[in-house]
Amino acid sequence: MKTSFLYLLYTGFLLMGSSVLGQDYNLTIKLRNSLTDEPLENANILIVPCSCGGVSNTNGEFSIQLQQDDYSIRVSHIGFDENRQNITLEEDTVLELFLTENNEQLSEVVVRAKKRNELLESPQMGVLQLQSQELKKMPAALGEFDVLRSVTLMPGVNNSGEISNGISVRGGSLDQNLLLYDYAPVFNPTHLFGLFSVFTPDALASIDIYRANIPARYGGRSTSVLDIKVRNPYVDKFKLSGGVGLVSSRLTVETPLIKDKLMVMAGIRAGLSDFLLPIFSQRLKNTKARFYDSTIKLLYLPTEKDQISFTGFYSKDFYQLDLITKVENINAENNQYDFKTLNGTLNWSHTFNEKVSLKTIFVASNYSPKNTFPELENANEIEYKSGIHYTSLISEVSNKVSEKLDYYTGVQLNNYKINPGELDPGLSNGVLPVNLLEENSYELSGYANVNWKPKRNLTLSAGLRYNYFQFNGPYVLNSYDEAGEVVIESNFIEKGKKVQSYNNLEPRLGVNFKVGESTSVKASFANANQYLQNVYNSTTPLPTSRWKTSDSFIKPQSSYAYGLGLYKNLKNNEIEVGVEGYFRSSKNNLTYRPGADFFLAESIEQSVAQVEGKAYGVELSFKKKVGNVNGWLNYAWSRSLLRSDEAVLANRINNNNWFSSDFDRPHIINASVNIIADKYNTVSFNFTGQTGRPYTIANGVFEFEDKNVPIFLERNNDRLPTYHRLDFSWKVAYSKKKNARWLGDWTFTVYNVYGRKNAYSRFYSQRDGNIDKDFFGGFPLGSYQLEVSNSPILALTYNFTFQ
Numbered sequence: 001m002k003t004s005f006l007y008l009l010y011t012g013f014l015l016m017g018s019s020v021l022g023q024d025y026n027l028t029i030k031l032r033n034s035l036t037d038e039p040l041e042n043a044n045i046l047i048v049p050c051s052c053g054g055v056s057n058t059n060g061e062f063s064i065q066l067q068q069d070d071y072s073i074r075v076s077h078i079g080f081d082e083n084r085q086n087i088t089l090e091e092d093t094v095l096e097l098f099l100t101e102n103n104e105q106l107s108e109v110v111v112r113a114k115k116r117n118e119l120l121e122s123p124q125m126g127v128l129q130l131q132s133q134e135l136k137k138m139p140a141a142l143g144e145f146d147v148l149r150s151v152t153l154m155p156g157v158n159n160s161g162e163i164s165n166g167i168s169v170r171g172g173s174l175d176q177n178l179l180l181y182d183y184a185p186v187f188n189p190t191h192l193f194g195l196f197s198v199f200t201p202d203a204l205a206s207i208d209i210y211r212a213n214i215p216a217r218y219g220g221r222s223t224s225v226l227d228i229k230v231r232n233p234y235v236d237k238f239k240l241s242g243g244v245g246l247v248s249s250r251l252t253v254e255t256p257l258i259k260d261k262l263m264v265m266a267g268i269r270a271g272l273s274d275f276l277l278p279i280f281s282q283r284l285k286n287t288k289a290r291f292y293d294s295t296i297k298l299l300y301l302p303t304e305k306d307q308i309s310f311t312g313f314y315s316k317d318f319y320q321l322d323l324i325t326k327v328e329n330i331n332a333e334n335n336q337y338d339f340k341t342l343n344g345t346l347n348w349s350h351t352f353n354e355k356v357s358l359k360t361i362f363v364a365s366n367y368s369p370k371n372t373f374p375e376l377e378n379a380n381e382i383e384y385k386s387g388i389h390y391t392s393l394i395s396e397v398s399n400k401v402s403e404k405l406d407y408y409t410g411v412q413l414n415n416y417k418i419n420p421g422e423l424d425p426g427l428s429n430g431v432l433p434v435n436l437l438e439e440n441s442y443e444l445s446g447y448a449n450v451n452w453k454p455k456r457n458l459t460l461s462a463g464l465r466y467n468y469f470q471f472n473g474p475y476v477l478n479s480y481d482e483a484g485e486v487v488i489e490s491n492f493i494e495k496g497k498k499v500q501s502y503n504n505l506e507p508r509l510g511v512n513f514k515v516g517e518s519t520s521v522k523a524s525f526a527n528a529n530q531y532l533q534n535v536y537n538s539t540t541p542l543p544t545s546r547w548k549t550s551d552s553f554i555k556p557q558s559s560y561a562y563g564l565g566l567y568k569n570l571k572n573n574e575i576e577v578g579v580e581g582y583f584r585s586s587k588n589n590l591t592y593r594p595g596a597d598f599f600l601a602e603s604i605e606q607s608v609a610q611v612e613g614k615a616y617g618v619e620l621s622f623k624k625k626v627g628n629v630n631g632w633l634n635y636a637w638s639r640s641l642l643r644s645d646e647a648v649l650a651n652r653i654n655n656n657n658w659f660s661s662d663f664d665r666p667h668i669i670n671a672s673v674n675i676i677a678d679k680y681n682t683v684s685f686n687f688t689g690q691t692g693r694p695y696t697i698a699n700g701v702f703e704f705e706d707k708n709v710p711i712f713l714e715r716n717n718d719r720l721p722t723y724h725r726l727d728f729s730w731k732v733a734y735s736k737k738k739n740a741r742w743l744g745d746w747t748f749t750v751y752n753v754y755g756r757k758n759a760y761s762r763f764y765s766q767r768d769g770n771i772d773k774d775f776f777g778g779f780p781l782g783s784y785q786l787e788v789s790n791s792p793i794l795a796l797t798y799n800f801t802f803q
Helices: 002-016 147-151
Strands: 024-033 044-048 052-055 061-067 069-076 083-089 093-099 109-112 127-131 177-181 204-210 224-230 239-245 248-258 262-272 288-300 306-321 335-351 356-374 381-400 405-424 439-455 458-472 475-480 487-493 498-515 519-530 532-535 546-549 557-570 575-592 608-624 629-643 667-676 681-690 700-704 707-711 723-733 742-751 761-766 781-786 793-802
Touching: 024 069, 024 083, 044 061, 052 061, 052 204, 061 069, 069 093, 083 093, 127 147, 147 204, 381 546, 405 546, 439 546, 532 575
Parallel strands: 024 093, 177 224
Antiparallel strands: 024 061, 044 052, 044 069, 069 083, 093 109, 127 204, 204 224, 239 248, 239 793, 248 262, 262 288, 288 306, 306 335, 335 356, 356 381, 381 405, 405 439, 439 458, 458 498, 475 487, 498 519, 519 557, 532 546, 557 575, 575 608, 608 629, 629 667, 667 681, 681 723, 700 707, 723 742, 742 793, 761 781
C-alpha cells in the first residue's frame, strides 16, 4: 500500500511537466459596452452548474478555471440588459460579450481560443491571486478548504506550524500583515489553534496577497496585505449550499429580497471538536475547543449608477488549555480563552460614466479577547479582558483615462481604541484588580496611484501615501533615568489631549518590461509604516498578547522593500515560471526585552525593545495551470534577522548581535498536485517542508532556592527539527444529471499522511529523582519536545448546492 501511494505521488509530480490533454480549462469573459466599446467594470457573472462566478475587473475581464463541461453563463450590469450564454468548454476559451444599454438586443457574441497573460502584463510584483474555485482544489485539515492554509503553500508565505495565529510573509512577524475581510481588518484570523481560518468558506470571492510594491490604497502594515473579498449575492432565485463534516459544518443561503434591487447572502459555520483533540495528542486530553463564524452580505441597487452593499462578519472561539501558557500570581487549574470578532462594512459605489467612479466605505471592527482562570479548589473565576475597536472612513475616486492610463486617489481616516487589559479577580483575595488606561489614536491618510503604459512593452505603477498619526490621552508620560529603569517624573495627560504625533510619506513603485511575448522583467520598491503592533513572547500571539499603538516611546515600524523578478510563460502560456529576489530593511520592530513580563504592565516601554531588521531571499515558482494533472512547485531560500541597539547591558538581546527572528526559514519548499481522473473524481496532494523554527536553548544552569534555573544568554540560538507534512484529498462528485437542482460531492482528506511528528516547541522541566535518567543522566533539568499532531488526521465532508 505504501509503495503504491508513493508511486502515485511520484507519477503526479512527473506528469506536471508533461503535455497532457486535460479536462481543466481557462474561461475568460471580456465585457464591453456595445456603443462605446469601453470595458465594463463591476459586472456580475454567475456560472452554473458550478455555482461560481465573480465580478469583472477594471479591464472588464473575469477569468476562472473550470473542468470540461457544459455551462450556462449569466452576465448582469447596472444600466445594461442582462445576457445569458450557453457554452461547451472543451479548450481554453475567451468569451467576448458586447452588452447593450436599455432594451437593445445583444449585438455580437465572439468566442475564440486565447490565453490570458496577466502575469506578464501587470506592473505589480509579488502579487498572488486566488479565486474561490482554486482554493477548493486544495486539501486542508479536517475536510474543507481554508484561506490561510492555502496561502502558506505560496512562495514566501509560511506560519509557525500546527498552532499558529496567522501567517508570516517573507520573514515578517504576524502583526506586520494587514488582513482585510471586505475592507475590515481581522486581528485574530484563526480557529482551533491555527488549523482553520475564521473566514466563512462559502462566502469568499477572491484573495489577493501583496508582498512587494503594495498599492497606495493600503496602509498601516509594514510587510504585506492579504485582501479577501466577499462575493456579491447577485441571484434571481433561492440558493442553498453547505457541507457536513466531522469537525465543522456550514450552511449558506442566497436569495433575492426585492427582484433586481435587493439581494442577500448569509453563511454560517460551526465547529465542535472536543472529542477529536485527544486523538491528535494525549497531551490534549484536557483540551476543549469550539468555534463559530458567520458572514452576511446585502446588495442593494437603488439606481442604474449606484450600488450599496453591507457585509457583516462574526467569529467566536472558546478553547481550554493547560499546556500553552501560564499567568503569574494566578493559581488556576487551566486557561480558558474566549474571544470574538464583530465587523461591519458599508460600501457605496457610484458610477459617473464609463470611466469615472466613486466609492465611499465605512468600516467598524471589534476584537474582544477574554481569558478565564478557574481557581484551584474553589468555584471562583478570575477574568482578564482586552480589546481593539477600530473604525475607518474611506473615499476613493478612480478614473480610466485611456487603455494606457488609469489612476485612483483617495483619503482614509482611522481611529484605534485599545483596551490594554483589565483584570477582575472575582472573590479572590490573592489577586488585585487592574484596569489599564484606554489608548486612543487617529490616523489620517491621503493616497494616489497611477498605472501608465508609455510603450507597448513597458508598464509603470507609481503610488504615494501620506500618513499623519496622533496618539491622544489619557496617558501617563514617564521620565526615566539614563538606564531607562527608574521613573524620575510622571505627568498625566488628560483624555483627548495630544501626546505624540508622527507623519510619514510612503512612495511605492512597480516597473514591468516585457522581453518578447512570453518573458517579462519586473522591479519594485515600497516604503510602509506601521502604527499598530502586537507584542508577545511566545511563538504565536495568544489572547494575552498585548496590542499597542505608537506613543512617545514606541515609534512606528518602518520598512523599505526592494524586489527584482523574471517571469516566463511556456507551452502557449500553459506553464508559468518565475524567479523573484527581494531585500527588506526595517527599523523599530517590536520585541520583548530579556526577562520581560508585559502582562498588565502599566509602562510597557520598560518591557519591550525596538530593533532593526533585515530580510532577504530568492523565490522560484513553477505553475502548470491546465490539464488533468496540474499544480505548482515553489522553493524559497530566505533569511530574516533582527538586531538590538541597547546601551544598557541588561537590555541587550544577543549582546546586540544579529539573531534569527522567529520566522527565519532558510529553506522552504511547497508543492501541490491536482489529478483529475474523470469528471467525477479529483485527487490532490499538498506537500510542505521547511527549515525548523528557531528557538532558544539554555547556556547553563544555576541553583536558586533548591531549584535549578536555566540561564539564557542568547536568543534563538538553535532550531527545531525540519518541518515537513503531506496532505491528501479525494473529491467525488456523483451527480450525473445535467442542470440538476441538487448537486453534491464527498470530500475525503488526510492531514499529515505519513504521521510526521513535527515539533511545536521544546521546553525545560525540573527533574524529580531518577525520572528519564537514561536520557539526561545527572543533569537537573529535562528538555522535552511538544508535538501537537503526531498521527494522520482523517476527515470526511459532504458538500451540497441546491438552487
